[in-house]
Amino acid sequence: MPTTLTLHPDRALPTDPAVRELARRIYAQTSGLPIVSMHGHVEAQALADDSPxxxxxxxxxxxxxxxxxxxxxxxxxxxxxxxxxxxxxxxxxxxxxxxxxxxxxxxxxxxxxxxxxxxxxxxxxxxxxxxxxxxxxxxxxxxxxxxxRPRALLDRFDIELLATTDPATAQLEHHAKLAADGYGQRVIPTFRPDALTHLSRPSWATDVATLSQVSGIDTGDYTGYLAALRQRRAAFIEAGALATDHGHYLADTTPLSQPQASSIYQDALTGKVSETAAAAFAGHMLHVMARMSTEDGLVMQLHPGVLRDHHSTSAAAFGPDRGWDIPVGIEFTRGLRPLLEEFGMDPRLRLILFTIDETSYSRELAPLAGVYSSVRLGAPWWFLDSPHAMRRFRESATETAGFYNTSGFVDDTRAYASIPARHDLSRRIDAGYLAALVAEHRLTEDEAAETAVDLAYNLPKIAYARS
Amino acid sequence: MPTTLTLHPDRALPTDPAVRELARRIYAQTSGLPIVSMHGHVEAQALADDSPxxxxxxxxxxxxxxxxxxxxxxxxxxxxxxxxxxxxxxxxxxxxxxxxxxxxxxxxxxxxxxxxxxxxxxxxxxxxxxxxxxxxxxxxxxxxxxxxRPRALLDRFDIELLATTDPATAQLEHHAKLAADGYGQRVIPTFRPDALTHLSRPSWATDVATLSQVSGIDTGDYTGYLAALRQRRAAFIEAGALATDHGHYLADTTPLSQPQASSIYQDALTGKVSETAAAAFAGHMLHVMARMSTEDGLVMQLHPGVLRDHHSTSAAAFGPDRGWDIPVGIEFTRGLRPLLEEFGMDPRLRLILFTIDETSYSRELAPLAGVYSSVRLGAPWWFLDSPHAMRRFRESATETAGFYNTSGFVDDTRAYASIPARHDLSRRIDAGYLAALVAEHRLTEDEAAETAVDLAYNLPKIAYARS
Amino acid sequence: MPTTLTLHPDRALPTDPAVRELARRIYAQTSGLPIVSMHGHVEAQALADDSPxxxxxxxxxxxxxxxxxxxxxxxxxxxxxxxxxxxxxxxxxxxxxxxxxxxxxxxxxxxxxxxxxxxxxxxxxxxxxxxxxxxxxxxxxxxxxxxxRPRALLDRFDIELLATTDPATAQLEHHAKLAADGYGQRVIPTFRPDALTHLSRPSWATDVATLSQVSGIDTGDYTGYLAALRQRRAAFIEAGALATDHGHYLADTTPLSQPQASSIYQDALTGKVSETAAAAFAGHMLHVMARMSTEDGLVMQLHPGVLRDHHSTSAAAFGPDRGWDIPVGIEFTRGLRPLLEEFGMDPRLRLILFTIDETSYSRELAPLAGVYSSVRLGAPWWFLDSPHAMRRFRESATETAGFYNTSGFVDDTRAYASIPARHDLSRRIDAGYLAALVAEHRLTEDEAAETAVDLAYNLPKIAYARS
CATH class of the missing domain: 1.10.2020.10 (uronate isomerase, domain 2, chain A)
Incomplete structure (x- = not known):
């Protein structure tokens, strides 16, 4: 086996020589663009402390x-x-x-x-x-x-904008420090309320108590809970947030009546909520969050379809997010209908949808994004943030949704040092896909180059612009 | 951006030079063939009136x-x-x-x-x-x-046969005029009874009354309803029809007993049918229609799996078929079993299956078409009538179903002027797929050329030949 | 049409000239390797009798x-x-x-x-x-x-190891003869207990009686039934078996309590088991079989998701396995969870998963195989043992599971003379996939060649090594 490691300039580009030559030229238009990283899991503290x-x-x-x-x-x-x-x-x-x-x-x-x-x-x-x-x-x-150091790498990596993901109860003190140090426009938080909307999580009661404390609003009833969530959204917006982030098991968005929601919430407070009621409440809260987004303009990100902690012994021993989260099949057409019936054509909502069930690309997600003005398709995500899977995404989604109903590239990583590599790979794959369209005489090279720049840089900024 | 629009002769052909050269030669065998358009949504009236x-x-x-x-x-x-x-x-x-x-x-x-x-x-x-x-x-x-004008375009487009889609209650007067003007063999109707078999549609009672009036048969009970449907099928056959067309939410084909069907029908007449009963009746009617096809020879087309009018506000404001129909996952193996148990090996039935859920190609549709003599796979349809989706269809279906259990190309359009473009694209994609098989030495060029002609012209005529 | 049949040396290799050249060199490393055929349906008797x-x-x-x-x-x-x-x-x-x-x-x-x-x-x-x-x-x-003759062909085909598939009740007399003739290490049985674990099969009572007779253990209660199964597993191991093989309708693996299982078993003996109870028992028995595998080291193969005898008239007339078995969608993530919770990280278990529902590759199977140490992905199987489907498997599974969590090539055929052709095709497709990775500068040629040899020869031997 060879022992010298090099990066070939043509790596991950198409193999056909004529297409590769086109892809090279298209990639050259995007390889030097700054990085816009709208959905990441780097800890704000690392950048606030700037420790080695x-x-x-x-x-x-x-x-x-x-x-x-x-x-x-x-x-x-x-x-x-x-x-x-x-x-x-x-x-x-x-x-x-x-x-x-x-x-x-x-x-x-x-x-x-x-x-x-x-x-x-x-x-x-x-x-x-x-x-x-x-x-x-x-x-x-x-x-x-x-x-x-982390901040020096922001420059070295040419990261123009980095969104972290933060629990709704976060006090945002690291973002405050970053803002005080002049990084407030460059490192922004994202509002993730999952811990508060999933009533059957063991930590829910604690998290709701923290919500009350952080927001200064009594969460002893459903109305207070909603008010506290609104307060946190406002605080996140104040700290620069552009978006919310929702990880759900299902894509259900059926709203409950106020009395129903209120009653389930009370049951949760007393620790006697059923799995069914908790699931209904989670779906309801997506509807509520969409409504709040139409009010405050936060872009809404949804990524359902993962069975978390599949191996519970390992989860208990090593904590969450250790590799035992496994996807399940997910249904969007019926699940999202209540939300889209109400807000799908509302110019105030932007809903970005992610999946790790590829079957939904051509069947559900592209048809939805291709007609509802509020919907954009997020980039292939998690297990699908890979060369072949990115190609399949473009091949499956573009013909119905076009390029301009996609969010452009969105990385999704805890590994700070991998951010440039991920954006680089995505730019190469998109260049290859566009080059093939040019080689098939379905697009001009000028159009391909413009589209490549949009996918790498402009579309993420547009998709995540607070309305 | 360039401003001159041209059509490159090699558009949509494979990019690899050697494969493209083969594809060019194969495409040259089909590019001049007449168009056989067996499943369209152009209005017969446009051709009957021949207005500009x-x-x-x-x-x-x-x-x-x-x-x-x-x-x-x-x-x-x-x-x-x-x-x-x-x-x-x-x-x-x-x-x-x-x-x-x-x-x-x-x-x-x-x-x-x-x-x-x-x-x-x-x-x-x-x-x-x-x-x-x-x-x-x-x-x-x-x-x-x-x-x-519409009729002149029939010649210009070299359309040998154009099937329209017509409600079962259509009086077929436009087709009568076309026949009187010598176009009877060239523009033919297709029998679509969906409005009559879906009991919970708001227009159902009206449509059944129209059925009675048009057929001259009392539809006051289930027996009369079936007789009236038979009468319409005969009238369509008389007007040149070769096929029926069925758009369903599910692929269920479970037959009901005569008393069950009769009782649900009576409930529908009095306006008190449940959603469940209506769904059961719709499935039952597919079984009934298959049986009628074995009797009168009409080819049966089925395309399930679409949630119509997903955004009901827009449907109410702008009518159906405006872009808000969204696919759902669809199950064929269990759903079609009752129909195929009875008629799947019956030489009198021809059942052409369409889907917009690609997951069913290799898993269900190709295995079904690859053994049941009555089944043919329709072309990739609707959202899937596109370059990459057509390639995926051939790649996913051919290895199990072969080419000869597919229907050849079937367009599905309301846009009259797009018919030649759609057939042209399909011929290019099939030429590319066949060229790759030749380049991989899995097929001879002679076989590829013969197969291309079959897919473009012969197979649709064979698939839609009334038995 | 041409009449001379030849095999082109480059058949089924990639069409791009540069990639093909690489693929040729990689294929040259595997084309002469012996065949390891771990999952076949050739009858042991044919080899024992060695009749023409x-x-x-x-x-x-x-x-x-x-x-x-x-x-x-x-x-x-x-x-x-x-x-x-x-x-x-x-x-x-x-x-x-x-x-x-x-x-x-x-x-x-x-x-x-x-x-x-x-x-x-x-x-x-x-x-x-x-x-x-x-x-x-x-x-x-x-x-x-x-x-x-069959045995001569073992040499001609260079088959190093051939596993047959045998009912759990098999007396293994043909394998005994093969062993007596010096073929005991080369032709080995595989333990397939499906007939005994599916209580609602018409032949179940007979098969359980045979089990009792062959094992010499009273199967009149559930404890005896388990003991008899253990006895057969031991007999198979004695005869050289390395693996068990399980064909199920679903992938459910939920264990029952001993009293529950025992009670369902008693109901089955008296012929009054419900479909639901039979399905629960089948799922339970997968859990039981996994536990037995941790005890005796037999590798466990599972291939769910087929509706057998879809056309029952033909099944009645012509018997099973005649072409009317049709796949259905299959869910692994939830179904396998009980088994994997208990044995998924257990070094004593090896579980090889097959599917004919391709949607599960990237969504469920690769994520499962990419974290659970007991799981390996079997080769694309049955309808998917074909050029495009094998490519899709590598493209969908590799990025999450890697190559080394797959079993390498496993044929699955009743057609003895087709074994070399199937292995040859698989080696060509894998060479093509690896060549493309090299051409994209994602792998060195040395690594690709090593991986090709692993996929063709080493991985099947490793995957099927009894622990």
Missing amino acids: FGDPAALLVTPDHYVTRMLYSQGVSPQALGVGQPAAGPREIWRTFCRHWHLFRGTPSRYWLEHELVEVFGVSTVPSAETADELYEQISAVLSRPSF | FGDPAALLVTPDHYVTRMLYSQGVSPQALGVGQPAAGPREIWRTFCRHWHLFRGTPSRYWLEHELVEVFGVSTVPSAETADELYEQISAVLSRPSF | FGDPAALLVTPDHYVTRMLYSQGVSPQALGVGQPAAGPREIWRTFCRHWHLFRGTPSRYWLEHELVEVFGVSTVPSAETADELYEQISAVLSRPSF
Whole structure:
């Protein structure tokens, strides 16, 4: 196996020489554009504190569930990767990762990691059992430089706008510090109320109490709860937020009557809400949130269809978001109908829909986005943020929804150092798709170049513009 | 952006040079074949009256829900496009359309419209805000020529056979006039009884009364209703019909007993049928229609899986078929089983299945068509009548169903002037698919050329031959 | 149409010249590897007896439901193909088959049959009405040679390991004979208990009685039934088995309590089990079988989602597995959860999952295989064992599951002579997929070659290694 790591300038572009040449030219129009990152999971605190990153394992292995889940799948224990009760030091974790490098063949993690190693850390050695220690030293050295602190990387990565994702109860003190330091327009929060709208989560009562405390509004009844949510939305807007973010099991949006909702809320407060009632309340709250968005202009993001913590023993031991979230089939046409009946043609609403069930692209999402003025399709997300899946998205959605009913590229990562790689990959795949349209004489090259720039930069800004 | 519109001879063919060369040769075998258009929504009256078409907007924008829905999705109101209470004159509508030309990038509408502009109207200018008026004049001038009347276009388009879609209660007077004028073999009706088999439609009672009147048979009970339907089928056959057409929400075909069906029918007459009973009756009637087809030889077309009028406010304001019909997931294997158990191997039945849920191609439709002698797969339909979707259909269905269990190309359009473009696109995509099989040495070029001709011309004639 | 049949060395490789050149080099690494065939339906008796094969029709037409179903679909009767009460002699069957050769264009059967005709039978004539008799003579002559007996073909085909599929009640006498003749390591049984775990099958009572007799354990209660199953598993292991095989309608794996299971079992013995109870028991037994696998190390194979005998008249007349089995949509995420909660991270379990519902690849199967250490994805199976479907599998599964959570190629055939063709096709498709990754600079050629060898040879051996 070769040991020198390089990034080929044509990587992830189409293989047909004529199409590749076109794709190169189209990609050249977008490769230098700033990054607009509207849906991320980097912690605001990291940027507020601007502390140096830790060791290579703490930056690239332990927190990245794409990486850890692949290693679990081949028998590596979470503890051996520093997850849960660490059973290994950082150097050992790094060695384990490097020894399993072949597992990532053909995955987007491989693309991202290669990009990070070469572009961010200046490494030119393929990870392996033999090279692990050498790489560890090199990366550690880079991480210790001031130019690799989080804020410096904002510049190095040319990130124009970075949205974090924050619970509705967040006090936003890190964003306040960022604003005080002049980063207020560049790093903004996103309002995520899931913990408050899912009544059967074990932490719900605590979270609602926190909501009351943070908002200064009594959440002892449903009216107070809504008022407190409105207060938080206003606080987020004040802190620069442009959007809300909703992760639901289903896409149901059926509204309840005020008495019904109120009664379920009371049951939840006394701890006796049924699963059915909790599900109905969650669907109802999407309808409520859409209405609030028409009032305050926050863009609404919805990504349903994931069964969280599929392996509950591991969830209990290692916490959520560790790699055991598994998609389920999801129905949008009937589920979203109540919301769209009321707000789908309302110019005040912008609803961005994400899925990890690809069957919905051509069947449901593109037809919905292709007629409802409020709807935009988010980028292929999570497991689908990968070369083939991005191609399938464009191939399945464009013919019915066009390009201009999509949000442009939206990354979705906890791995700060992977952001440029993800945007780069997306720009390459879109360039390839557009190049093929040109080569098939279905689009002119000028149109393709303009569309590429829109997908990479303009459409995310338009999609996430608060109305 | 360029302003000269041309049609490249290689458009929509594969990009790989060697495969394209093969595809060109295969396409050359089919590009000049007559058009057999077995499933259309052009009004018979237009051909019976042979009046000139109206203005460019009335021909190309207002009636084409592919075009209008895309414009709605970006905030253009229906009224601004002449839908519902028009809020704009034809020239203004046309300008709105031209100004939004970029929205159609990557869509089949773009392909069809370019083809129409260049081939039908001799236009060589790209639509835009700047060119809208110039185009309007040019197209208007062409539309005023006698050679652009509907019947003249039948010749110009080389349409050998055009099937319209007509309600079961149609008196077929336009088809009678066409027959009297010598067009009886060329323009034929299709029997569509949906309005009569869906008991919960608001217009059902009226439609059943019309059925009685038109057939001269009392529809006061279920037996009379069936007799009246039989009478209409005979009248359609007399008028040249080859097929029936059934649009259903589900693919259920479970038969009811005579007393059950009769009782539900009576409930419907008195206006007290439940949704459940109406759904059961609709499924039952598919079974009944299949049996009637074995008796009178009409080919049966079924296309389930659409939630009609998803946005009911718009449906109420602007009528049906305006762009708010949205697909839902559809199940065929269990749903069709009762019908196929009884008639699936019956040489007297021909059942052509359409879907807009692509997941059913490889999982259900190809396996069904690949064993049941009565079943043929219709062409990719509606949202799927597009380059990538047509490729996916061939790639997903051929390996299990082969080519010869498909119906060949069937367009499905209200837009008369788009018929040649649609057939042309289909022939190009099939040529590309077949060329790739040749390039992969899985088919000889002679076989590919023969298959291409079959898909474009022979298979539709065979699939729709009344038994 | 041409009449000379040849196999092009580049068949089924990518069409792009640069990618094809890479694919050729990668394929060259695997084309000569021995065949490991871990999931087949060749009868052990054929190899134990080592009798000559019959005539061309009896070898290539009548038993191959891929071939017969395609002919049924175009109106050929089963009897005319020797199925059920034969209505035609072998030569006539063969003529019917040859006359319909064009139906197989674009299907994998065409690829396999061409491979068999040329490589196995040395034929260089395209089947047709005209050439049928000539081909019949040629193939018959070959079949009469001793070098074409089943055991000789094991060598000719370079089959290193062949697993048969055997009912749990099998006495394994053919495997005993094979072992006595020195083939015990080369032809091994697979434990398939479906007939015993599906309580509502008409033959269940008989099969359970046979189980008792063969195992020598009283199956008069649930405890005895489990003990008898354990005894058979041990007997299969003794005979060389590495795996179990489970064909279920659903993927449910919810365990029942011992009293519940016991009570349903008693009801089944007295012939009064409900469909619901039988379904619950079937799901429960998957959980039980997984537990037994953790105890005895047999690899567990699961392939749910097929509605067997869709056309019951034909099933009654011609028996099962005649082409009327039709897939249904299948849900894995919730269905497998009980089993994976308990055994998904257990190093003693290996669970190989097959599907013919492609929608589950990227949505459910790859995410599951990409985190649970017990799970491997089986090869695309049955209707999906075809060029485009194999490409879709790699494109949909690899980005989330990687290559190393797949089982490598697993054929699944009753058609002995097609085994080399199937492995050859799979190696070509994988070479093409890997070549494209190299051409896109996402993998080095060395890595691609290593991965190709793993997929063709090493991974099946690893996946089916008894723990």
